[in-house]
Amino acid sequence: LYKGKEISKPPEWWLGEQLRRAEKKQKVLLSCLEAFGEMMREETIPWWLVGGSLLGYVRHGGFVPHDDDVDIEVFERDLPKVVLF
Numbered sequence: 001l002y003k004g005k006e007i008s009k010p011p012e013w014w015l016g017e018q019l020r021r022a023e024k025k026q027k028v029l030l031s032c033l034e035a036f037g038e039m040m041r042e043e044t045i046p047w048w049l050v051g052g053s054l055l056g057y058v059r060h061g062g063f064v065p066h067d068d069d070v071d072i073e074v075f076e077r078d079l080p081k082v083v084l085f
Contacts, residue, residue: 025068047074
């Protein structure tokens with residue numbers, strides 16, 4: 001129930017399809033994140049995961065199963081250097 005109303009659950013086939021799509025995106029995102037991390041290491045720019053990406057790393061050892069983005073932060077003082085990439 002949500003606010004006194006019953007919510008219909010999506011069919012299992014739909015949920016499975018959404019998770020498969022998310023997994024495909026996550027593989028691409030992980031490659032992008034690895035490349036980003038390597039560039040930041042080369043330039044000695046500190047960065048870190050935040051939000052759902054940090055939660056996924058801590059809770060799931062990777063991505064939250066349905067997550068389809070990466071959340072990162074850098075210090076504001078380093079932002080001009082990052083934008084150059």
